[in-house]
Amino acid sequence: MKAFLAKPTVQKIVAALLSIFFGLIFGFLILLVASLLREKASYPFDAFYTIFTGGLRYTGLRGFGIILRFISPILLTGLSVGFAFKTGLFNIGASGQFVAGGFTAAYIAIKWTFIPLEYLWIVALLGAVLVGGIVGMISGLLKAYRNVNEVISSIMLNYIAMITVSNLISVIKDANNPSRTQPPLARIPTLGLDKIFGSNTADMGIFIAIAVALLIYVVLEKTTFGYELKACGYNRNAARYAGINDRLGITLSMTIAGALSGLGGALVYISAITKVFDSLLVLAPEGFDGISVALLGMSNPLGIIFSASFIAILKGAGPSLARSGFNDEVVKIMTAVIIYASAFSLIFREKLGALINRKGTKS
């Protein structure tokens, strides 16, 4: 038991669970406060139960399908941000990479009819990876060769991508509605998930996302390539000294981060569920969710699978909260508190470590 608890991984997981616990408690207090102050919001216990089950108490299997569908994009943007973190970069540009990739996928899935329909979705995914990667690469190149802080360049690129996509809608616009794109012709296969969950929500995207997470894990932790990228992130000069092309490393890190977000976009915009682009100038929230997901998952791809699922569950609970007279900001507050509480994990791990050691010396 002691040895088990002494493992850093175990301590990290315990710390994460504790953060979630604090977040839930705080959320519950918020529910109570609201129920005392607002006539309509009278069912705090129900609401809490709803959140806890991700709304599945009401939505059942179909809701589960929706949650699965929520996981894939933020799992990928989370990986994107986490991957960059691991290589010493802060990719706040997941949002722009996400829409750029998503739009590319939609474009290909609508326009490239010269490709057989059964392969079109694959080409669309690849296109999204490519274009997302290019957007990320711009930040990477600017950082590597012109020393431009990647935070600011990716903030700018977020807006540029958003505006560009908004303006490009006319290229694949819906004949009946000039502000939207058409629905894509090709979609990611559902693999029968639509039958299982009784609605067109979950598709193969979830498997793609998880597979990519595993791949990123292997690349980062087990390969020479990951070793190089992390070296560039931790100490650019030492990487150079070791004969690693640091500029290439930084550029590639951001490119991969961008590609991941781009793929995330594709998983939404050519998914079984129909999400179309409209011309509204709003930054894609999935990109910012990615930051939360990465932080909660401690930038570890396996942790990110978990944190993306968790945040998707909370998100899934949102609409059902109306049943108890609440709105989804309660869930957002909880998410915020959980992330904040995860800041305590360092201290917590130290305390836990000390506790274990003390027990160790006694016996």
Next chain:
Amino acid sequence: MNILDTLFFLVKNMIPYMIPLTIVALGGMFSERSGIVNIALEGIMVFGASFGIFYIYFLPNLFPPQITLLIALVIALISGMVFSLLHAYASINLKANQTISGTALNLFALAFHDFMARLITPNAVEGVRFENAFRIVKVPLLGDIPLIGDLLFKDVYITTYLGIVILIVASFVLYKTRFGLRLRACGEHPQAADSVGIKVNRMRYAGVLISGALAGLGGLVLVVPSTVEYTGTVSGYGFLALAVLIFGQWKPTKIFLAAAFFGLMQVIANSSGLSFFTALGINKYFYQIVPFLTTLIVLTFTSSKSAAPKAAGEPYDPGKR
């Protein structure tokens, strides 16, 4: 409109963008100069603006409009400061990754506004309507000065002057006072500061709290002139302020110039309807991306030396050398 009028229009209208950006970026500057990266500026702006607006919402007519606005500004400032304590505690006492609490605060503020607004508005909605009686049509006497009067003393909000005062005070504090010297030392080399008896953590608290105060204030400064209903968003201005801070190389004057540059570009982006610009026949799209693209381009040629505070972003560890 002739070129001069167009120019006047551009300059006059960049003020509402540049003043809040300057204030908030200066806040970020104090935090980063003390060694704490504050990506929570966006959230703190929202939070500060919320409480400022709540005050105006509940007590719009207790005092004359300008006094009411001043009180609201003070409330925004204090609430921003209090809120930023959370960031300070996590980053300083808990030595947490500074992105974590920053992100958490950003999320929290947005949701918390909605939550509070629902509690206080009769229809339980997110938007809080307020009486906007704060515009100064013309400052007596000063408003009659040609050009300058039109530019700075007509159709203004006191927040404009506030922003300029804050800029001057901030430069002075940073460079001319003991506090400023010590604060900068903590952001560059906290071990050095510690070794000469400066309480690093205390200075960092001060830095974060100032950033909270200014961001909270900046939130309200941004919101008041642009609408009569506040829905709990500052549309990414906190992040833009972060960009302005970096663009401005963490120095007050350059921050001001960066904010002015960005403000000007924003106005141009939204002035594509002026005949001067329509005559150019350039697609609206290019106007829209102008602020972001030009910033990127300028950065490409000005970033070779980064003046980022050396220790910003790293928790202070006295044992580290």
Next chain:
Amino acid sequence: APKEEEPTYELALVTDIGTIDDKSFNQGAWEGVKQYAEENDITYQYYQPAEATTAAYVEAIGQAVDGGAKVVVTPGYMFAPAILEAQDLYPEVKFVLLDADPHDENYTEFRIEDNVYSIYYAEEQSGFLAGYAAVIDGYTSLGFMGGMAVPAVVRFGHGFVQGAEAAAVELNVDVTVKYEYLNSFAPDDAHKTKALAWYSEGVEAIFVAAGGAGLSVMAAADTLDTAKVIGVDVDQSNLSDSVITSAMKGLTTSVYEALVDYYADEFKGGVIETLDVTKDGVGLPEDFSRFTTFNQAKYDEIYAKLVNGTIVVKKDAAKVMDLVLTKVVITLIGSE
């Protein structure tokens, strides 16, 4: 205070993007639901879908039904595919679909069942009236700001231009219209700047059909002595002194009426209806005090012409630039 057993809500609204205070169709519809429910002491609630996808809409509708809804109001064209599904899923529930009729995403299948009542509004007539009134009142330099080029907003804009044309021909004056889509329904400094730019170039009145973004245009108008705004959807004169009139559509009333019908067992199931001037579905507010020459009499006169078909407002032009105009010159900023 906390209560025990789970609540049910008999009347439900599922919101489109944005929420019930969007100064636009969500809000208009919600006020109808609320008014009827409160007058008749019926439980009501609104549900926000988790995202703007058909599946999420269907899911939210499911929540509403599961939560006891007998009537579900869904404002916005985005609901068309969702209602196509939901009308079969929940045959015993009634749906009021605004701005759309049930069809699939690709516009291949159109089908309305007995439990759905679809309402369209003749926004082009409403916009026409506003444009007409403004030009008659002496404004010759106008602006139109739409939130986004969605069908309802496009109809408002096209109607506005045609109304201006009609009045310009009548008075034999030349009129200019700046015409732009903001791609936003939220207040923003950017919109304020944009409006200021227009006003500073002589635009006298801007018709803003963009939900909350209108607030920023009003904020711009408030800083100038003579700048005017024309509101949208509901009478917005209370939002700013600069609002001379509003191009209304009877969202609230029509939802209210639909509920009245439902409880009177006269639900207009299977009906797709366009509420226009003949049905009092669109129009300007009765208060003309902020006009100088335009007045009730003028209004009644032009209104009658619309009712009896002397004037037909086109609503199917693909683009505003395709409209045939003689006295109005449009400057389109960006694209449509």
Next chain:
Amino acid sequence: MIDVIELRNITKIFPGIIANDDITLKVRQGEIHALLGENGAGKSTLMSVLFGLYRPEKGSIFINGQEAHIANPNDANRYGIGMVHQHFKLVHNFTVLENVVLGVETVHNGVLSMAEARKKVVELSKRYNLFVEPDHLISDISVGMQQRVEILKMLYRENNILIFDEPTAVLTPQEIDELMKIMKELISEGKTILFITHKLNEIKAVADRVSILRKGRLIDTVDVATTSKESLSEMMVGRKVMLEVEKKLAEPKEVILEVKNMSIKSKHHGKNAVHNVSFKVRRGEILCIAGIEGNGQTDLVYGLTGLSKLSSGEIHYKSVNLADKSIRYRSISGIAHIPEDRHKHGLVLDYNLAENLILQTYFTPKFQNKGFLDFKKIYTNADQVIQKYDIRSGNGSRSITRSMSGGNQQKAIVGRELETNPDLLIAVQPTRGLDVGAIEYIHKTLIDQRDQGKAVILVSLELNEVMSVSDRILVMYEGEIVGQADPAKISQQELGLYMSGSKREEVIE
């Protein structure tokens, strides 16, 4: 005589290590008291306790016979204690003046008034011959200057107990001489000095008494005058140490590296940092590049290793021109590099030791297979290197490198580079900050390399090292080679003349 400082039974524990173990130490008023000990013996820790940076678990401090409670540097300052830290505590983008006054600023109504401070600083620097320009930025001045700033900081605070933690590790011989003079002068004014160094010569030169620490314990305090260097080093390491470098005469073989007219642009000023330099290195010799810091040695090495681009010239190595070859190419073809700045270039501090030990070789078949790292081999390799080079750290191969002592970090780098079995080893300041035991080891290794027919380029600021290890000396001054010498024939004084630019000759090979 009075004991101005008495440390009683000081025990300081860090996680997993007792850095100071029940140390009792007395320092007399007006003496230079040296502290000697291996890397990691606990010297810096003990001084940090005295200076208030660390709180000891046990023990007490007496100043002038009174118990003193020193919880932070402010308290220490109140007792007149000042410290020059091993790693300077200077803010790089502040001016000299700002650094000196930081923490004890004069203010009028909260506003800095620098005029008085400036006057005092100028006065002090005159009085102690510490020539510094108060308005220069720290980042623009040499390391020697920076140290003077540190000394000025103490003098400005009117401290009279001065702690110098390895002050000479980063200085040139001239600077060391000057520092020694300054220290003596300070003593003559009645100040007391605690002096940490690894260099026995220096102790011999200035110290009155010396305390020896080993593994956290105080071994003894002895008079310098009556104790030999040999016995000092024996006390410190616990065994006999060879202080003189023993080596056979070199047998230079074929030329392995020939540099022709190499020039490199400076990053700081418009001129060339390295200007038209030509030289040859043969197998079986240790060529030393001597010179005062900042005369282009660093850039020369960057040019050889590929960290900097040449602006002109050629580097022929085993008959290939390296000028446009990548760093990786050079390292694969047998050039190893022990870098000057171990934190900047030598190590990825957040990688563990094992990962750092493959920094140059991770891509070779030895450690990877089809792009996948072979961790089993990586850790076996680490264990071998750790054993062979006696690298000490808390968690063996899994220690995060950041937590290791500088000396052990250095050994790790040396070990890593030698394990690549290079044909040409470029070692820059390989013994900086190391204790005598470790220095002995590294010198021996360099000579071994030579004797195996490898070529070694040694860049060192330390004249002793230059004279005793090298077979041939090139002196650099302002980016040019100004002299060549045979260490057996040239005196330190003459070498100094070349280094300071007072003498130069054309070097033709």
